[in-house]
Amino acid sequence: MQMTKVRINVADYHSLPVGTGQAVTVNGENIVLFKITNGDVKAVENRSPHRKGGTLADALVSGNFIYCPVYDLKISLDDGKVQAPDTGEVKTYHVEVIENEVYITI
């Protein structure tokens, strides 16, 4: 069955920290939000693309990239792709900030 995509309010923009991820479960789906230095908010699935899995919430954040805390994979927050020389990908979500509320499409 094709699921309809919905826009969900997941956080208050100002309460989101810069510098570390904020884990949020949305209907049981594990997602992590990153407010990066330029103020943009990015959302990715909270699971390291490393074959052994692991969280991304406590990743080191550098610009548009995060470094997976467990296996140190460098991951682009824009497209979820692991940078060379590793490969892999993490699911990304569309994020909108409307009147200080953060919405993601899921």
Next chain:
Amino acid sequence: MKKKLVMIGNGMAGVRTIEELLKLQPDGYDITIFGNEPHPNYNRIMLSTVLQGDKSIEDIIMNDWDWYKGNSIQLYTGEAVVGIDKQKKQVISDQGRLLDYDELIIATGSSSFILPVPGSDKKGVVGFRDIHDCEMMIKDSKKYKKAAVIGGGLLGLEAARGLLNLGMEVDVVHLMPHLMERQLDETASGMLRKELENQGMNFLLEKQTAEILGEERVTGLRFSDGSEIQADLIVMAVGIRPNVQLAKDNGIYVNRGVVVNDYMETDVPNIYAVGECAEHREIVYGLVAPLYEQGKVLAANLAGIPTNPYEGTICGTQLKVSGCDLFSAGEIGDDEGTKSIKVHNEFDGIYKKIVIRDNMIAGIVLYGDTKDSNRLFRMLTKREDISGMTSVSILEASGCCGGGGEAGDVKAMADDELVCGCNGVTKGTIVEAIRTNELTTVDEVGGCTNAGRSCGRCKSLISDILAFTLGDQYDTSAKKAGICGCTTLSKDEVVAEIRAKGLTNVREVMNVLGWSQEEGCSKCRPAINYYLGMVHYDGYKDERDSRLVNEKMHANIQKDGTYSVVPRMYGGVTTAADLKKIAEVAEKYNVPLVKLTGGQRIGLFGVNKDDLPAMWEDLGMPSGYAYGKTLRTVKTCVGEKFCRFGTQDSMGLGIQLEKKFERLDTPHKVKMGVSACPRNCAESGIKDIGFVGVDGGWEIYIGGNGGTDLRAADLLDTVKTKEEALEITGAYLQYYRETAAYLERTAPWSERMGLEHVKEVLADENMRKQLNERLDKTLERYNEPWQEAIQDNGIKEKYYQIRSVTVE
């Protein structure tokens, strides 16, 4: 006039022989090749990658039609030789073609061994040997759902992985209790099984197939114990059988394979055999490396060039299944004549076993980390004497954290050492090819030298050789490695700039010093944060988000994203009340694992991140830096209070040391040990700093390490009192803090600085005093991070909260 060379078979070993011959004697022969299959020569080893969908059949063709044409080789595909007339020196094909030969090579290879059980002739039973098998499996996967692979060896597992990729459910049936039992010991095999089960394979071990069920097409299997499974496709991967019928029928001596001597000659003049159909010194090889060695010898023989005899090969194998790094070679079992070194790191899923016989490596099993396979395999095949080496230097070419192991490995390699065992390509050949042809990629090296074009195991080594060789052509400034990819500045330069320019925070350092990645990376950020804290010892504001995860969270991350809490137990001493509290907390928060750690503490493992602050509060004990680049634990023996041998108060000194130096940031973790007598129950001889009680005082040892790079500590000094011991320790730690690179442990640091130098510095009373002053200032700076987290809601929300949103 040219002599006539006929070859029966168009596989990897045979064609390689021809390639070698063309190199040695380009115009010596008129060459004709008969191939059963309709394709030109392809890389059979890579069939599993075709099945797994990573490569197409075209990708694995090694010599295309143009190659045959270009070398004036007459190739008859889809045509089999059915007779050999030894007297007339002629062969006849199934299409009636009659051909004279001067020299004849039998390179008929082997076929899948099909178990002779009832029903094995039914439709849907396939071997895993050639492109046709591959195509059939791909076709069947579109129509059927359930596959069974008989055989849990290398080939069987690669086939099973391929079938999973094709969307089939796969049962792997194996006669033995563990997988790949000829290449792996029980531990490695168990790890492999677990990984493959995670990938979706189902294993039926210790099962003997008795019958293949079904009418015209297979529907399932019945085993000797009476149980049955369903299957619409059955892949037989239980071994290979040399194709020797033709040789046998024509009076050539055959045992299991066509029997050859060390020059690949059969018992009939002018007839040779090479590859999987040949039997040399009672061994029939099924791997490519020995077959290529045979080809080389045979080519030289045919060209009339004196050559060393072929004396057999020790084989290394690796599994080509993604997610499973494994390598195995030589003897894998133990007996009275062997000793083995084993490393089993369950956290990272790494297992290494090196079997040693007569001071030489006799066997290798690597699982999860195979980066040292080339080096170890070289040591094995060259029969290198290892009596002077430590177990750690055998296992690893260099440390795990500093990287560069492979590059050092390359540098140490002699030019005549083999890089690509499959194709017999040496380091010298590769370096030469890179230089003459200006090669820059692994593929180009393969194109030029054949290295890496077979099993591919050596590709990482080739890439290191490329880096090594090209590096020499760069100017020296480009070659110099910075602390990470974001800069070319070294640790000393960064620290000097921080001091000279008075830089005070991480962002500023990166901005002012021109970092290429604006906000740095996971290597430089924690390092800069550390250096800033070391330089500005009397007032640095730590940047928490630049810390490695365990320090950022003040708890140790586990692979499933949970954390561990390890309450401080100074000197390994606790009380009944504390034990009770730990037990209550463990119960209250449903802690899944309570375990004594290696550092004499109780670890609570598997804690959810959002439970951490509340647990710390309930415990009311510091959680103990079980993970940080800081003082971990001070291990102690029970000492003079209870032990009848103990001459000193080891627990007392241990507790004092731990209380004084806890929370101190150091370039890497620091461990201490205090033993009350030379029996050394606290293992002080392998600690960063260790104390051994002797009559009337303490011996102080430094630079020991019980971890990956095992190193015995050096005697620094002998002192009379605890106060002196604490003073020396402070000065030593501060000197290490100021001069080591971030992530450099005291063991390599002491070697780099030199014991005599460290001794000299610490013997200088004035120096000792200044070092201790800077250290004390630094220690004043720290707060107890767990109390902070309990009291500060901002910290709780930023680091330990997990939000939950539910939408109807």
